[in-house]
Amino acid sequence: MTADPEIYDLKGLNCPLPVLKARKRLAGMAQGAQIWLETTDPLAVIDIPAFCSEHGHQLISTQTARSGHRFLIERGSGI
Numbered sequence: 001m002t003a004d005p006e007i008y009d010l011k012g013l014n015c016p017l018p019v020l021k022a023r024k025r026l027a028g029m030a031q032g033a034q035i036w037l038e039t040t041d042p043l044a045v046i047d048i049p050a051f052c053s054e055h056g057h058q059l060i061s062t063q064t065a066r067s068g069h070r071f072l073i074e075r076g077s078g079i
Contacts, residue, residue: 005034011068015043019051022073026057029075034060040068048073 008025010018018039025035037048045062048071052059056078063070 005036005072007036007038009038010044011038011040013039014041015047017041018044019047022048022051023055026055026073026075031075031077033075035073035075037071037073038065038068039071042068044069044071052076 008022010021013021018037018041022037029035037044039048041047048069049059049062051057052073056076058074058076059071060074061070061072
């Protein structure tokens, strides 16, 4: 049984910080590991999917949260 993905709280940060911090966190994770990103930046709904696509990560889920959005990402082979 695998552990639940960790939650990385990026609330209160504005573009480009959520993507930059997510990139750094994902770089330190094993390929195939998953993480939830929680953001309040309205541009994250554009920036996070674009980041995943450009860097080989899989965006598993996008959810609207009470104060922003949540993104479940699986670490790919890129950074």
